[in-house]
Each structure stands twice: as C-alpha cells, then as structure tokens.
Amino acid sequence: MEAPSPARGRRLPAGRKADLAAYVDEVGRVTVADLAAHFGVSIDTIRRDLDQLDREGVVVRTHGGAVSTAESPGRDRGLDVRLRMQVAEKEKIARIAAELVEDGSVIMLNAGTTTLAVARALRNHRNLTIATNNLRIPAEISPNAFRDLYVFGGAVRTLTQATTGPVSLALNSSTPDVDIRCDLALVAVGAVDETGYSTSNLGDATMMAEMVRRADRTAILADSTKLGRRLFAQVVPLEQADYLITDEQPSPEMSAALAAAGVEVLTP
Structure with a gap:
C-alpha cells in the first residue's frame, strides 16, 4: 500500500x-x-x-x-440503515398522520420506517384495529393503543422485516379469507412523481396497491427526498390517494399535479 x-x-x-x-x-x-x-x-x-x-x-x-x-433511493437498504435516515422528517410526518387516525377506527400500515414512526405516534390513541405487514410494529406500538392487531402472512423479507403476500386474513385453514376493509390506509412509498406513487419492489407495490383498494381513505407518506422521483414499480396513480403527507412543500410542478388529482398535501 x-x-x-x-x-x-x-x-x-x-x-x-x-x-x-x-x-x-x-x-x-x-x-x-x-x-x-x-x-x-x-x-x-x-x-x-x-x-x-x-x-x-x-x-x-x-x-x-x-x-x-x-x-440512490432505488436501492434496498437494510432496516438498521433506514431507521437512521431522515429521522426528524419521519417523526414530523408521523405526527401529522396520527392526527388523521380516529380512536376506534380500523387502519392499515405497510412496511417501512416511516410507518413504524406512525405506530409510535399512536401511543395516545385507543381502541384501534390495526392490520399490517410490518413485522416491527407489534413490538413497537403501545399495547394501550389497539384493540386488535393483525399481521398479514406471506414471504418474510428479512432486509425490510416485513411480509409480502396477499392483503387477506383467514379465520382458520378450512374457511375462505375474510373480506376486510379499513377506514384509513397509511402507505409509505419510495417515490412520488406526476405519474403516481412507486417503490423498488414489485411484491411490495402489489401489496400496497391492495391496501389502497381496501381503504375508505388513503394517506401516502413520503419525505421530501422522495418527491420528484420514480422507481421500478408503480403502486397507484396520484388520484387514488386522498392525502400526501411530507415534511416540505412539493415543487410548484408537483403541487399542481397533486392538486389536479385531488390530493391534499399535509406538511408541518
């Protein structure tokens, strides 16, 4: 040397x-x-x-x-790395997201460190029914916040500590899956541009889109580093979400596209 x-x-x-x-x-x-x-x-x-x-x-x-x-936001990172990135921004997003959640309501949360921050921010809520594919949420959320907590089955992705599979639940092995709905889906994505919301993994995108389909309202969670980007797999177009929660106001072009799609932007 x-x-x-x-x-x-x-x-x-x-x-x-x-x-x-x-x-x-x-x-x-x-x-x-x-x-x-x-x-x-x-x-x-x-x-x-x-x-x-x-x-x-x-x-x-x-x-x-x-x-x-x-x-590059398109590269999958381990959860230990992502937990230490944009921490303050994720906490701001989580506090706003928690304000959308009503006590006694049914919510879905997908995998990710932003939704994990949301779960922590729900500590003062009560009587929630929560369904998620985020394997960290059961250990992180306050037991006082929920009445029932369900984890979707499927293949386990150790990198993200999440399951990937159908958004469905069965009472037992001999009965068909129960049709489920939620009041609010809180979906963290990897990128947002004028065409919609996207992520780097095809299986994740399919699961996130199913959560949106089963929700009365949907809030997309994305910190400002993810705005104006597009990743491999589209989740849903812009207009299929009700809210975009982020830490900074989007660019004028992005704001115009969101407004045209009827999406309300929520920032600190």
Whole structure:
C-alpha cells in the first residue's frame, strides 16, 4: 500500500473528516478497512470519525462501514440503515398522520420506517384495529393503543422485516379469507412523481396497491427526498390517494399535479 503523503499526515482531524464525508458521499457505500487504507489512518480512527459523522447526520453508520445519506433511493437498504435516515422528517410526518387516525377506527400500515414512526405516534390513541405487514410494529406500538392487531402472512423479507403476500386474513385453514376493509390506509412509498406513487419492489407495490383498494381513505407518506422521483414499480396513480403527507412543500410542478388529482398535501 502506498505510504500516506506528508501533507495527508499533517491534515487536521476536522479536515480529514470533511474529506471522509465527501468520499463516502461520492462512493455511496464503504467499509472501515477501505477508508483506513484510503486515508492512511488506523481503523480505530476511522471508526471514531464515522461515529461522529453519524451523530451529525452527515453519513449513516453501518456494521463495518458507512453509507451516504444521498445513496440512490432505488436501492434496498437494510432496516438498521433506514431507521437512521431522515429521522426528524419521519417523526414530523408521523405526527401529522396520527392526527388523521380516529380512536376506534380500523387502519392499515405497510412496511417501512416511516410507518413504524406512525405506530409510535399512536401511543395516545385507543381502541384501534390495526392490520399490517410490518413485522416491527407489534413490538413497537403501545399495547394501550389497539384493540386488535393483525399481521398479514406471506414471504418474510428479512432486509425490510416485513411480509409480502396477499392483503387477506383467514379465520382458520378450512374457511375462505375474510373480506376486510379499513377506514384509513397509511402507505409509505419510495417515490412520488406526476405519474403516481412507486417503490423498488414489485411484491411490495402489489401489496400496497391492495391496501389502497381496501381503504375508505388513503394517506401516502413520503419525505421530501422522495418527491420528484420514480422507481421500478408503480403502486397507484396520484388520484387514488386522498392525502400526501411530507415534511416540505412539493415543487410548484408537483403541487399542481397533486392538486389536479385531488390530493391534499399535509406538511408541518
């Protein structure tokens, strides 16, 4: 390995961390070992730098390395990474979403860290019936908030800690699935553009579209980094949602498309 240059060796830690952040942003996903070799410092030094940059929200610390906060939204990330991205924005969205939920109502929540934030924001609600494919919600939601909690079956995606399958529930193996409806579907998506709402996984898109079909009202949840983008699989067109909840006002073009589709935009 090439020895570190004298200039690099004299660089102040603050300057190195700025260079490190820029490098992670450029590469997207790196390991601690790669960074130590690139910057000519010890692994322990890189770990300390990454820990501080993670606390500052500049990069996202992962087991063995880091990823850029601007990494392509089309790439599936592990739940541990996504839980640490746009945290404040997701909490703002969750508080607004919780205001749409009435005590005693029936709601559906899809997989994702934004809907997990919504589940936590429902702690002061009571007597809810909740159906979800998010495997983290049963452990995260307050037991005082719900009367009944159902988890849809299907294939388990360990990366996202969710199930993918039909939006249906059966009383037992010998009876047909019960037709289910909900008052409100809270659906977190990966992207929103003038054509509609989309996500990166075909199975997820099918399941999310079914939740929308079974709901009297639908609120789409998407932080501002997802606006103006389009991913692989469309969930539903714009007009099939009643609300878009996001942390910032969309662009004028996006706002016009949403207004034309009859979608109410809710922001902090």
